[in-house]
Amino acid sequence: xxxxxxxxxxxxxxxxxxxxxxxxxxxxxxxxxxxxxxxxxxxxxxxxxxxxxxxxxxxxxxxxxxxxxxxxxxxxxxxxxxxxxxxxxxxxxxxxxxxxxxxxxxxxxxxxxxxxxxxxxxxxxxxxxxxxxxxxxxxxxxxxxxxxxxxxxxxxxxxxxxxxxxxxxxxxxxxxxxxxxxxxxxxxxxxxxxxxxxxxxxxxxxxxxxxxxxxxxxxxxxxxxxxxxxxxxxxxxxxxxxxxxxxxxxxxxxxxxxxxxxxxxxxxxxxxxxxxxxxxxxxxxxxxxxxxxxxxxxxxxxxxxxxxxxxxxxxxxxxxxxxxxxxxxxxxxxxxxxxxxxxxxxxxxxxxxxxxxxxxxxxxxxxxxxxxxxxxxxxxxxxxxxxxxxxxxxxxxxxxxxxxxxxxxxxxxxxxxxxxxxxxxxxxxxxxxxxxxxxxxxxxxxxxxxxxxxxxxxxxxxxxxxxxxxxxxxxxxxxxxxxxxxxxxxxxxxxxxxxxxxxxxxxxxx
Amino acid sequence: xxxxxxxxxxxxxxxxxxxxxxxxxxxxxxxxxxxxxxxxxxxxxxxxxxxxxxxxxxxxxxxxxxxxxxxxxxxxxxxxxxxxxxxxxxxxxxxxxxxxxxxxxxxxxxxxxxxxxxxxxxxxxxxxxxxxxxxxxxxxxxxxxxxxxxxxxxxxxxxxxxxxxxxxxxxxxxxxxxxxxxxxxxxxxxxxxxxxxxxxxxxxxxxxxxxxxxxxxxxxxxxxxxxxxxxxxxxxxxxxxxxxxxxxxxxxxxxxxxxxxxxxxxxxxxxxxxxxxxxxxxxxxxxxxxxxxxxxxxxxxxxxxxxxxxxxxxxxxxxxxxxxxxxxxxxxxxxxx
Numbered sequence: 001x002x003x004x005x006x007x008x009x010x011x012x013x014x015x016x017x018x019x020x021x022x023x024x025x026x027x028x029x030x031x032x033x034x035x036x037x038x039x040x041x042x043x044x045x046x047x048x049x050x051x052x053x054x055x056x057x058x059x060x061x062x063x064x065x066x067x068x069x070x071x072x073x074x075x076x077x078x079x080x081x082x083x084x085x086x087x088x089x090x091x092x093x094x095x096x097x098x099x100x101x102x103x104x105x106x107x108x109x110x111x112x113x114x115x116x117x118x119x120x121x122x123x124x125x126x127x128x129x130x131x132x133x134x135x136x137x138x139x140x141x142x143x144x145x146x147x148x149x150x151x152x153x154x155x156x157x158x159x160x161x162x163x164x165x166x167x168x169x170x171x172x173x174x175x176x177x178x179x180x181x182x183x184x185x186x187x188x189x190x191x192x193x194x195x196x197x198x199x200x201x202x203x204x205x206x207x208x209x210x211x212x213x214x215x216x217x218x219x220x221x222x223x224x225x226x227x228x229x230x231x232x233x234x235x236x237x238x239x240x241x242x243x244x245x246x247x248x249x250x251x252x253x254x255x256x257x258x259x260x261x262x263x264x265x266x267x268x269x270x271x272x273x274x275x276x277x278x279x280x281x282x283x284x285x286x287x288x289x290x291x292x293x294x295x296x297x298x299x300x301x302x303x304x305x306x307x308x309x310x311x312x313x314x315x316x317x318x319x320x321x322x323x324x325x326x327x328x329x330x331x332x333x334x335x336x337x338x339x340x341x342x343x344x345x346x347x348x349x350x351x352x353x354x355x356x357x358x359x360x361x362x363x364x365x366x367x368x369x370x371x372x373x374x375x376x377x378x379x380x381x382x383x384x385x386x387x388x389x390x391x392x393x394x395x396x397x398x399x400x401x402x403x404x405x406x407x408x409x410x411x412x413x414x415x416x417x418x419x420x421x422x423x424x425x426x427x428x429x430x431x432x433x434x435x436x437x438x439x440x441x442x443x444x445x446x447x448x449x450x451x452x453x454x455x456x457x458x459x460x461x462x463x464x465x466x467x468x469x470x471x472x473x474x475x476x477x478x479x480x481x482x483x484x485x486x487x488x489x490x491x492x493x494x495x496x497x498x499x500x501x502x503x504x505x506x507x508x509x510x
Numbered sequence: 511x512x513x514x515x516x517x518x519x520x521x522x523x524x525x526x527x528x529x530x531x532x533x534x535x536x537x538x539x540x541x542x543x544x545x546x547x548x549x550x551x552x553x554x555x556x557x558x559x560x561x562x563x564x565x566x567x568x569x570x571x572x573x574x575x576x577x578x579x580x581x582x583x584x585x586x587x588x589x590x591x592x593x594x595x596x597x598x599x600x601x602x603x604x605x606x607x608x609x610x611x612x613x614x615x616x617x618x619x620x621x622x623x624x625x626x627x628x629x630x631x632x633x634x635x636x637x638x639x640x641x642x643x644x645x646x647x648x649x650x651x652x653x654x655x656x657x658x659x660x661x662x663x664x665x666x667x668x669x670x671x672x673x674x675x676x677x678x679x680x681x682x683x684x685x686x687x688x689x690x691x692x693x694x695x696x697x698x699x700x701x702x703x704x705x706x707x708x709x710x711x712x713x714x715x716x717x718x719x720x721x722x723x724x725x726x727x728x729x730x731x732x733x734x735x736x737x738x739x740x741x742x743x744x745x746x747x748x749x750x751x752x753x754x755x756x757x758x759x760x761x762x763x764x765x766x767x768x769x770x771x772x773x774x775x776x777x778x779x780x781x782x783x784x785x786x787x788x789x790x791x792x793x794x795x796x797x798x799x800x801x802x803x804x805x806x807x808x809x810x811x812x813x814x815x816x817x818x819x820x821x822x823x824x825x826x827x828x829x830x831x832x833x834x835x836x837x838x839x840x841x842x843x844x845x846x847x
Binding site: 308347365366373 | 720724729733734793794
């Protein structure tokens, strides 16, 4: 689209020839783009395609190396997010900035408090909060403390906060990545009501279905360049993926290879209870991928951590290959043949002060040691081999933080591969991961099962569960409420079970 | 906002967009890695040219002998910091082990007395470890509290008296035996520093220490026995502090509980470790750089004395260097996450 520079009535933001370089990486290469007022404009692309960088430039968090930015026809140069906000542009971050001890009202009004000589006027705050939620079309309990908020509620706080500052354009970067299915729907409603109220939304998302549902216009990016901008109505998941990858990639999942009828049980969890988990029993057979579905907060992650002995259990046992772990600790679980891919690779997975190779080998070090002294070469060779098998691209000796999100996740898979467990529990294995890495991760899980391993797959992405799992367990409020097999595994069956309210067996009718 | 798809340099920029923190971070990381060696060499050359008394074998060996206890303790303290903790009780342990050994030596063999002194240090180190890892009390506060307890025990043992060891020349052999023209205090120091360095870089346990300090929850899920490893670092440091204590007793053939040196020691050691580039946040550090960090501080002291400068400037220089080291650490860390 040629840059006009002139103020058309419906042009909200325009970028013209924007470039941005990070070291040797060209994050944005001559990008020109028009964003129209009152629309949802989605940016899609693989990790590293430059969509977040673009969002950050519009939000004033980064300044372009060259090129121009126009807001409402006026040329602007933002030096900080604060300056962008003065022009009505606000970014809603994925990692919400929430003060745990503050109520929803206080969190929303943070920094813009009504005050008299430094004293906060609570009643005034409340009144304005009520007005705000009225016009926004959604709400949160005003007294709910930040510490008790779900990720979706935190997002709402961020959005409301942006609205209090008269934001006309909101940039949502992966707003639903951390949300369960129900919360996702709520957020979609919020986006729609924002647009209904005349706001413009820039949506950065990995979820193509979501993009197609919400967006009016979609821009596909690849390697820092703009590939095309088109109305969402003419795009499909397939066409977007093709444009993102520059090649055709089967978006559907590989064919399922169900385990043999007489395949032995490799993991048997019996009546496991603990914080947030009530008497959950799960069996996984050799070669089987069992999906564990449910809403966020249903207790799936809690179950995974308790089963792996990362958190204490109050009762129940976990048997791997007929044996119980000798010690109830992650170390004991690993020794027994159970591995866990944790939900948060940043908090519970990677050690950022160490190299990629060291992150891969950390769980298997004693194998490369004699009398506690490491054989560096053997360690390095094995780590590199595991990296190859899990298609990690990056230098083994580089800091693990230099990898992209997808490669970081694959590095954690390499750690597991090197350990060669009997059973893996993978918790949200593809969260915040680009399409290419997603595919690689699916293939690894399928291969692991095909070689006789057992997989317990926890995912909030229902498609992923449907596409991979041979059997699905649905959790709600800390219990398994439904088991689905074969033809029974459908999106509506999974969602119905996850959303049902009576835990007394009436769900069977669904 | 997600920074998963950006190079880490960009993640740094998010926080301070106005500053080119990315470049600064890379520079800082390099500065942290090599800065101390470069600084050490430069200072060494400057001193060698400005004072003829500096670059003599006697002066240099003298520095090493004087720094023996500091170097030994700093080597072990590096492990505690790498594993994600800090220990403020090492000065008190140094004093207590010294007076216990001296006291025991009054009535039995010097060798046995030295061993008992070191055992006391290991024991207190283990207690520190249990308090921090099992009772989960913040190491800064736990070891600060322990430093008072241990200092009190020291005064209890000596009843406030100076213990003279002149009648026990065997005690002096620990530090004063000359082998190949170099005192045993220096040999012990070099051996101990080397062992700690190899332990951190070449062994499973050493890598576990780095992992535990880098991200404890992640290390635990990867099967690292985090508590055990952290406990080990405290125990080693307790033992090292005691070894330092008995070596210094042995050098001066006396011991006393009200040793100011003991209290200053804790801070000199931490200064040396930090100037050597070990991260105060844990997860990254190196024993041999600590070695240079401690010696660098010693050179400043020695050099300023040889040049006849006011010792006040020595303190100011030291403080400034620590700030610089910590700042480099902070910037380097920001650029890697």
